[in-house]
Amino acid sequence: MAARWSVLGGSVAGGAHARAGLSGQDAYATRELDGTLLLVTADGAGSRRYAATGANLVVTLALEVFGALAADQRPATTAAWARLLDVARHRVIRRFRRAAWALARAVGDLAPEDLATTLTVVVARPPWVAVLAVGDGVVVVRAADGNLDLLVAPTGGADQSLGTATLLPVARVRGHARRRVARLPDLTGIAVFTDGLDSLLVEYDGARPRQPGAEAFAQLFALVEGAEPDPMAVTRILAGRRVGALTDDDKTLLLAVPR
């Protein structure tokens, strides 16, 4: 069947990684299954040697687990979506932990926390948008009137000092996973991004995230709404001098609009 979503994504290494000739430690994937859209990002912990491996691994696992559940189930209530998220969370984390511990056994000097990563998964099946987030990913939704909401807001400073204890695979999931289910009949756009972009795309009121940057998102969503979106448009922006001057972090951005 014809795709029901237009999607653009990109991920670019932060300045420090790029200057060292290294790739970034973010990973992402998108998939559309019978009208259900999956958007997945992961941000490997900068201090960990195998964080990029962890980020790629958890994205792959999340795509498999969420894809299978979304194909099997048609939740029609908030509670049903919440249950789907709980089951998916449990499966992804269990598989990721198994893989991490297996890798640790197989590779002598690797500890499970060397794979430390965040994970943000969006499942969109209008009118429903469901999100699972571990760590500091951000999700923005746009309504028909152009109004933007932070469905998952940046976590802010307090969590940032806790290091890999708040990340997969070692996070105590009950305490550190966030779950959001929203019924949005007039949804016109979804954006998911890693924390390297939060200070560029979110307006703050002091230390508190207030709202998405309206002007920035108006132009970003326009990129994906054209008749033939340029598949490299997001990457080109993230790799531009402007973004490089404003943030030194790895950055990943996914944009999706229903057709």
Added chain:
Amino acid sequence: MNPFALFQDESEEPDAIPFVTDTHRRRFVALLIDTSWSMAATQSNGMRAIDVLNQELTRWLPTVRAEGRGALRDVEFVVVTFGAGGVRVVSGDGTASAADGAAFVPASRLDLPTLTAGGATPMVAAVELALDLVEQRRQHVQTVHAQQTGGPRLILVSDGTPTDDEGNPTDDWRPLARRLEQWRSTRRLQMFAFGVPGVDDEVMRALATPSGYFALADLDLRKLLDLILVATSDHVDFDQVRSQVYGDDL
């Protein structure tokens, strides 16, 4: 090689996205530097440590100012030394005031005078002053500029043991450690302490917690300043600084 370098080489910017650059968020970073007599007595590559520090600061400050126009654009610094001349504010106009144009300066305008070494190690008084100034600045920014602030950050560098003004060892760091713990739990304080050889590890761990304390193996002041820059960044945790200090030997 960065696979996207070809985009960065383009002479024309590919985008004109109006990103959020005025975040109305300010972060305060207090940098506390030990300038006691040992910084004059200790040698690093045949030079007095204080002279090496001044030399390295002239290399480091332009980097901070450049970052202040980008990633550190919401950071205000206050720099306090403890040693020669007792406890001194050396940033801004040099006064111990949280008013605009006084001790706190944006990263993009940070400059420091040539530092001198001598005297005792009134570390506790210096940290107390920094906490007081940060709190006063937070209140000033909130009430006068109607802006709230992010969690404050304290970066402490020392090669000694806390003393009173006359050089006598003091236990005043114990109540200070409790005050810092309270700040961590209620005001989101993040503290990084860097100990260069000669430092009292027990004191530094008590003040900064074992996670926030980094003992350096040698008097590599260039590396130390680079670490301070890392510790000032917005998205940083103790693990990231630890990996910079100790490499893979975590």
